[in-house]
Amino acid sequence: xxxxxxxxxxxxxxxxxxxxxxxxxxxxxxxxxxxxxxxxxxxxxxxxxxxxxxxxxxxxxxxxxxxxxxxxxxxxxxxxxxxxxxx
Numbered sequence: 001x002x003x004x005x006x007x008x009x010x011x012x013x014x015x016x017x018x019x020x021x022x023x024x025x026x027x028x029x030x031x032x033x034x035x036x037x038x039x040x041x042x043x044x045x046x047x048x049x050x051x052x053x054x055x056x057x058x059x060x061x062x063x064x065x066x067x068x069x070x071x072x073x074x075x076x077x078x079x080x081x082x083x084x085x086x087x
Contacts, residue, residue: 004044005034011042015051 012019023040025031032046 005041006044006047008040008042011047014047 006014008019008022012022015022022031022042026033026040031050032043034041034043
């Protein structure tokens with residue numbers, strides 16, 4: 001089955017953007033598009049790829065962050081440096 005071509009309004013609705021944003025992105029060639037006789041179209045698969053490519057994953061879980069040692073506050077660092085200098 002051929003990939004469905006979406007008009008600007010349909011693609012904008014899927015992406016949650018204004019149609020003007022898609023026109024601008026197409027002009028800047030920031031998004032894959034098809035131009036047929038001056039009419040702008042977007043492949044559904046290209047829109048889905050854009051969404052997948054734009055997904056942001058967390059760096060690490062909250063459990064991992066608890067295991068990372070933290071640096072002492074600035075006040076404690078100064079006292080540690082001062083006590084080492086006296087030694």
